[in-house]
Amino acid sequence: MxxxxxxxxxxxxxxxxxxxxxxxxxxxxxxxxxxxxxxxxxxxxxxxxxxxxxxxxxxxxxxxxxxxxxxxxxxxxxxxxxxxxxxxxxxxxxxxxxxxxxxxxxxxxxxxxxxxxxxxxxxxxxxxxxxxxxxxxxxxxxxxxxxxxxxxxxxxxxxxxxxxxxxxxxxxxxxxxxxxxxxxxxxxxxxxxxxxxxxxxxxxxxxxxxxxxxxxxxxxxxxxxxxxxxxLPAEDALDLPKGGGSGAYRIAVLALSRIANFDDIDPLAQEPGVALTMLRAGEVIPADTDLVIIPGTKSTIADLVFLRAQGWDIDLAAHLRRGGKALGICGGYQMLGTSVRDPQGVEGPAGEISGLGHLAIETEMTPDKRLTRAHAIHQATGLAMQGYEIHIGRSDGQDRQRPFAMVNGRPEGAISSDGRVMGSYLHGMFSNDAFRAGFLRSIGGQSSGLHYGAGVExxxxxxxxxxxxxxxxxxxxxxxx
Structure with a gap:
């Protein structure tokens, strides 16, 4: 000892x-x-x-x-x-x-x-x-x-x-x-x-x-x-990669000012068929992007203000008009909705802000935090995956009728009516090799057979x-x- x-x-x-x-x-x-x-x-x-x-x-x-x-x-x-x-x-x-x-x-x-x-x-x-x-x-x-x-x-x-x-x-x-x-x-x-x-x-x-x-x-x-x-999964935002890969499928990730659980992106960055770019403040979303990911954040409202200050809201709207796709994870999922309310000032000053409006959901921040590991079924592919939830706030609305996944029979996340905007509270989903491969195929990318967990070991x-x-x-x- x-x-x-x-x-x-x-x-x-x-x-x-x-x-x-x-x-x-x-x-x-x-x-x-x-x-x-x-x-x-x-x-x-x-x-x-x-x-x-x-x-x-x-x-x-x-x-x-x-x-x-x-x-x-x-x-x-x-x-x-x-x-x-x-x-x-x-x-x-x-x-x-x-x-x-x-x-x-x-x-x-x-x-x-x-x-x-x-x-x-x-x-x-x-x-x-x-x-x-x-x-x-x-x-x-x-x-x-x-x-x-x-x-x-x-x-x-x-x-x-x-x-x-x-x-x-x-x-x-x-x-x-x-x-x-x-x-x-x-x-x-x-x-x-x-x-x-x-x-x-x-x-x-x-x-x-x-x-x-x-x-x-x-x-x-x-x-x-x-x-x-x-x-290896990084912990410090100082270690955020600039990107990775030179594949044909292009993913842009928004590096929010209070980005959280950014290791969600690591498995995608290692996919040979993917070219992943981590966009910093002041950079634009490239016009040839296939998928935009808005990752988790420690402060949804503050980072929504930050996102708009970079002009990424305008870039994202143009990206979707061109037929591109978007995925919001945790705080990024909350931002994609129509509004975010924090009546008790859980994350900062009490208030409400309009969301990006690409998902028909509304979010209200609450003091209780959800901390749980999850076994889920991705609805679009039917593939099983494991992940975890670590967030405050509850989201609900019309697009929740098209859940991103099912967790123990409970609908989780939301998908827009045209299927091109997705949101989920599940972190760690892309560490699941079979799911990651199926997800990439379902949105027009290619899978490589990468064994992410074995690579970490x-x-x-x-x-x-x-x-x-x-x-x-x-x-x-x-x-x-």
Whole structure:
């Protein structure tokens, strides 16, 4: 019953991928292993077997461990709803929506839940591999910290610090982190890793030795850039792909400002017969697009305003006049209706906004959140699929008489009378190979026989082998206590 924590010199240095790879490596070495992240900030969430939600990265790490995702793996999840406020999820359940300045007062009381969840994971596994959040160098946030050194010291968990050489300045990243932290926090760090190296690692030998000499920390390896990481579900919107593929069927995805659960798109981006483009702010929907996807969002009304500010409402109307198709998922489904009402101010200021008007449905936001895994039958093809719902709001209207799918005999989603506009609350549908193939055929595309889930598993195995080659994995495991 041991634990090891990977912290980073900053956000997006590759902590999540490193932890996933170490989890798979430990599993292949015969350990029962589980991932853990005390506090995560992400709008890309997964629904767990125990009916809660956690960060998508912890769900991927659980897959790397060969176990089901559980709310204990990410006991505090923050889901930004605006520039200054976020939804607080504790052990899988929403407990509050707070402004950033108010969360600081809430944090210390959350440590009890964090340590409870951590203790349960430790009690039933040989090894727990913990991921930090952001950087311990953010010493202005140290008081009441539950994500990095505050947790490490409370749990007596040894730390290895990962730096990102790809962004430059990795020597200063690691040495500078030590310089700004106090002695007790520094004492928790037992070593360092240099991540995302491109080129000949021998050329960095002097820099690597300099870090070790200046910090007194043990180096556990230099990790070459792992290009295949792009085939794993990403959690951070910073990792949103620009697109993928050069196939004949063209899909445009609108990168909303508060985009959520964007890994819905990953399987489509890997389809050889698809050319998928992720449209950023200011870009237009290409005239040769076959399908426009409006993905999920953490704030439907705010992102509907954002969508219109880009002119995408005009582009979408022109796309449909040309005979194109559109699919809205979750918040995107809500936007395609005639109106979105939020009388209680669940997502922000109370109010109502006109929808895009391409589906005859109306949506009302409600405080209760639907969190469930689902087995569904796609109505147009008769194909079975698995997915999950994670949303607030209820949608109803005439086009619900033509459901997108049936879930346990319950109609789900809606389709327009001409069949070209579709909406659904189901996330994760395209991870189902047979359904994805049938869906593409039904809308004029081609299927390739891509086995998406098997590809993710193979990539995790390759990641573990990559770390075994370049990192002292045995030394890391021995460091755990």
């Amino acid at each position: 041991k634990a090891l924590m990977i912290q980073g010199t900053g956000s997006n240095v590759g902590k999540s991928v490193l932890v996933a790879g170490l989890c798979r490596a430990a599993k292949l070495r015969g350990f029962s292993v589980a991932p853990f992240k005390p506090q995560n900030m992400s709008n890309n969430a997964a629904v767990t077997a125990d009916g809660g939600e956690i960060g998508r990265a912890q769900a991927l790490q659980a897959l790397a461990c060969g176990i089901e995702p559980h709310t204990d793996m990410n006991p505090v999840l923050l889901k930004p709803e605006s520039e200054t406020g976020c939804q607080v999820i504790v052990q899988g359940k929403r407990v509050a929506t707070v402004k950033a300045r108010d969360y600081a007062a809430l944090k210390p009381g959350l440590m009890t839940s964090v340590l409870e969840s951590f203790g349960r994971l430790k009690s039933c596994n040989d090894l727990v591999i913990v991921e930090g959040a952001g950087s311990p160098a953010e010493v202005n946030l140290r008081a009441g910290d539950i994500a990095n050194m505050g947790f490490a010291r409370a749990a007596d968990c040894p730390v290895v610090l990962a730096g990102d050489i790809d962004r430059g300045g990795v020597i200063a990243q690691i040495i500078g982190t030590q310089a700004v932290m106090d002695g007790a926090d520094n004492a928790m760090i037992s070593g360092f890793l240099v991540n995302k190296f491109r080129g000949d690692p021998a050329l960095f030998a002097d820099g690597y030795q300099l870090i070790a000499a200046r910090t007194g920390w043990r180096g556990f390896g230099v990790v070459p850039y792992f290009d295949a990481a792009s085939r 193979a990539t995790l195995d390759a990641l573990a082998a990559h770390l075994e080659k370049h990192v002292d994995v045995a030394g890391l495991i021995a460091l755990a206590r």
